[in-house]
Amino acid sequence: MDGLETRELRYFVAVAEELHFGRAAERLAIAQPPLSRAIQQLERRLGVTLLERDRRGVALTPAGATMLAEARLALDAVDAVVRRTRRAAAPTPGLVLTTKAGASHELLKRLLDAYAQRPDAVDVDVLLCEVGGQRGLLRDGSADVALVHSPYDVLTGLETATLQTEGQVAIVPGAHPLARRTRLTLAEVSDVPDLPIARWPRHDGTYPPGPGPEVRTQSQLAQLVALGRTLLVIPGSSRAWQWPEHVAVPVVDAPEVTTLLAWPAGVRPAALEGLVDTATHLA
Amino acid sequence: MDGLETRELRYFVAVAEELHFGRAAERLAIAQPPLSRAIQQLERRLGVTLLERDRRGVALTPAGATMLAEARLALDAVDAVVRRTRRAAAPTPGLVLTTKAGASHELLKRLLDAYAQRPDAVDVDVLLCEVGGQRGLLRDGSADVALVHSPYDVLTGLETATLQTEGQVAIVPGAHPLARRTRLTLAEVSDVPDLPIARWPRHDGTYPPGPGPEVRTQSQLAQLVALGRTLLVIPGSSRAWQWPEHVAVPVVDAPEVTTLLAWPAGVRPAALEGLVDTATHLA
DNA sequence: CCCCTTGATACCGGTGCGGTATCAGGCCTG
DNA sequence: CAGGCCTGATACCGCACCGGTATCAAGGGG
Incomplete structure (x- = not known):
C-alpha cells in the first residue's frame, strides 16, 4: 500500500518546482511521458490530487505543497545516509x-x-x-x-x-560623520540616508522593501562596504569585515x-x- | 552515481536488524538470493563494506552501524511524506x-x-x-x-x-509507614527495601541493574502500584495514577x-x- | 564423516520503467 | 477562422532489473 521510492519523490519535486512537465523531465534527464505517468501513479497510490493541471500550466494543491516540503526533507535525509555512511567508512x-x-x-x-x-x-x-x-x-x-x-x-x-556572546558594532567609513561617535544606537544606524543598510533575500527569494542595496552573497556585501555605500552591523569579533579605512563603533542597544x-x-x-x-x- | 532507493534502505535495515540474510528475507517477503545480491550492489555502489560476513553469522561494520541509524531516520522521513500528505489532503x-x-x-x-x-x-x-x-x-x-x-x-x-511546571509526588500505599509523612526527599524514596522503584528498559532494550521490578508498559506498572509492590514518583497532576488506597506525598527535592x-x-x-x-x- | 546451516552464484522469467510516436485540447497568430 | 504550437495524456514497445528456483562452497556439530 505505502512505501514510496525516492525516484517518485525526486520526480514529484522536479515537477512541483518547475510547475512544468517538460522542463521537469529535462531536468531529470528522462522523456516527458514517463514522468506524466509516474506522477499519475503517485497520485493514484496516495489517493491524493497533488497537482492541478490547469490549461496552460500546472499548480500545486495544498496537499501538493505539503508533499513538496516533506519530500525535500526526506530526500535530504536519504542523501545524508549516503554521505554519512561514506564518511564513517573513511580510514x-x-x-x-x-x-x-x-x-x-x-x-x-x-x-x-x-x-x-x-x-x-x-x-x-x-x-x-x-x-x-x-x-x-x-x-x-x-x-x-x-x-x-x-x-x-x-x-x-x-x-x-x-x-561566546558579544555585542555588535557598526562598520562606518572613516570619513563619515558617524565615525567620530564612540557609541551608536540601532535607531541612529537604521536611518542614515547616505548609508542605507543592505537587504538580504528572504527564504522565498524576494527582498524586503527599503532603501538599501540588494545583496545575495558575502562578497557583494563586502564590495559595497569597501566602497562606503552601505552600513553594516556585525558582531564585534568579525574582524574579516574591518578594514583600515573603516571604523567600528559599538551599537549599544543591538541584540547580543x-x-x-x-x-x-x-x-x-x-x-x-x-x-x-x-x-x-x-x- | 548516488541516489539510493528506499527499497535498498529497507533491505539493508532488515539485514542489519536481523543480522541474518534468511530471516531478513523472510521479513521482507522475498527470497534470500535477491537480498544477498541487493546488499552486494548497495555496498558496491557506496564503495563501503557495511557487513562483515563471518562464518556463522553477520556483523555490522562501524560504517554499517552509521548507515543503520541514518537509514531508519530516512525511512521515517519517507513515511512522513505519505502520512502528512494524506493528512493534508483530508477534507x-x-x-x-x-x-x-x-x-x-x-x-x-x-x-x-x-x-x-x-x-x-x-x-x-x-x-x-x-x-x-x-x-x-x-x-x-x-x-x-x-x-x-x-x-x-x-x-x-x-x-x-x-x-506548566510542577513538583513531583511519591505514590505510597496508604498502609505504608511513608504514607504518614507530609514530605519526602529523593534519598528517602530511592532506598525503600519493601517498595523498590520499578526499572524501565533503556533504549537498547536492556534494563538497568537494581532491585525494582522490570516494567515495559504503563499498565504493568499500574498493576504493580495497585498491588503495593512498587513506589512511584510522578508529577503532582498525574491524577490517573492516584487511587483511594494510596497517598501522594510531595518529594521536595525531586526535579520540577x-x-x-x-x-x-x-x-x-x-x-x-x-x-x-x-x-x-x-x- | 556426513549433514545441516550459512551466504553466494547461476540462470530464467515477468514486471515495469523509459523510449518514440501520437493524440487531444486551448491560445495565439495571420 | 484555420493552422501552427504549446501544453500534458495516451499507446505501444523493448530492455533492464528485480525476484524466483536450483545449486554451490564453506564451516561447525552430532
Whole structure:
C-alpha cells in the first residue's frame, strides 16, 4: 500500500518546482511521458490530487505543497545516509565543520587548536558556505557540525553548544560623520540616508522593501562596504569585515550575538562529542 | 552515481536488524538470493563494506552501524511524506496530538477546550502511545504534535511550548509507614527495601541493574502500584495514577517536571499555529 | 564423516520503467 | 477562422532489473 521510492519523490519535486512537465523531465534527464505517468501513479497510490493541471500550466494543491516540503526533507535525509555512511567508512573518519565565510576566524581557530590537543582528536575539515547555508549542509549530511550565530541563524531542530556572546558594532567609513561617535544606537544606524543598510533575500527569494542595496552573497556585501555605500552591523569579533579605512563603533542597544556550535538532533558521529566538549570548556 | 532507493534502505535495515540474510528475507517477503545480491550492489555502489560476513553469522561494520541509524531516520522521513500528505489532503485537515497514556488529562482537556473556542480551530485527534513513543510518531508523520514531559522525555530536534511546571509526588500505599509523612526527599524514596522503584528498559532494550521490578508498559506498572509492590514518583497532576488506597506525598527535592507541547522542527501544518498559540496563552 | 546451516552464484522469467510516436485540447497568430 | 504550437495524456514497445528456483562452497556439530 505505502512505501514510496525516492525516484517518485525526486520526480514529484522536479515537477512541483518547475510547475512544468517538460522542463521537469529535462531536468531529470528522462522523456516527458514517463514522468506524466509516474506522477499519475503517485497520485493514484496516495489517493491524493497533488497537482492541478490547469490549461496552460500546472499548480500545486495544498496537499501538493505539503508533499513538496516533506519530500525535500526526506530526500535530504536519504542523501545524508549516503554521505554519512561514506564518511564513517573513511580510514580516519574525521569531522566536517561548516561556517559562513567571513565569520570570526579567531574563535574558530582557538576552538580547533584546543580540540587538536585532545588525545581523541580527529581531523576537522572546514567547509565554507553562503549565509544561511549551514542548515542545508547539516541536513543532507554534507557536514557534521556548524558554527552559527544566534539570532541571525535559525536554530530549530539543531542541538547547540554556546561558544561566546558579544555585542555588535557598526562598520562606518572613516570619513563619515558617524565615525567620530564612540557609541551608536540601532535607531541612529537604521536611518542614515547616505548609508542605507543592505537587504538580504528572504527564504522565498524576494527582498524586503527599503532603501538599501540588494545583496545575495558575502562578497557583494563586502564590495559595497569597501566602497562606503552601505552600513553594516556585525558582531564585534568579525574582524574579516574591518578594514583600515573603516571604523567600528559599538551599537549599544543591538541584540547580543551568540556564536554556537550546532549539529543535527539525532544520530551524531562519535568524534563530535570531543569537539562539543572542547567547545563547552573553551575559556 | 548516488541516489539510493528506499527499497535498498529497507533491505539493508532488515539485514542489519536481523543480522541474518534468511530471516531478513523472510521479513521482507522475498527470497534470500535477491537480498544477498541487493546488499552486494548497495555496498558496491557506496564503495563501503557495511557487513562483515563471518562464518556463522553477520556483523555490522562501524560504517554499517552509521548507515543503520541514518537509514531508519530516512525511512521515517519517507513515511512522513505519505502520512502528512494524506493528512493534508483530508477534507478538514485536523491535527493529531499524541500523549502518553496516564498523563495529566486535566491539562490536556483544558488546552483542547480552550483551543476549540478559537474561530480557526480544527479537529484534534488524540493518539495515545507507549512511554517515549511520541518521538517516533512525530518523526514518521503519524502525529503532528505531542504532549511531553521534561526531563522525562528527550526533546532534541523538537520545538516546544511550555504548558506548566510542577513538583513531583511519591505514590505510597496508604498502609505504608511513608504514607504518614507530609514530605519526602529523593534519598528517602530511592532506598525503600519493601517498595523498590520499578526499572524501565533503556533504549537498547536492556534494563538497568537494581532491585525494582522490570516494567515495559504503563499498565504493568499500574498493576504493580495497585498491588503495593512498587513506589512511584510522578508529577503532582498525574491524577490517573492516584487511587483511594494510596497517598501522594510531595518529594521536595525531586526535579520540577515541565509539561510541554512539542512538534518536529521544520515544516508544520498551518493549523498547529493556533494550538501553540492557545498553549502559550493558557493561564 | 556426513549433514545441516550459512551466504553466494547461476540462470530464467515477468514486471515495469523509459523510449518514440501520437493524440487531444486551448491560445495565439495571420 | 484555420493552422501552427504549446501544453500534458495516451499507446505501444523493448530492455533492464528485480525476484524466483536450483545449486554451490564453506564451516561447525552430532
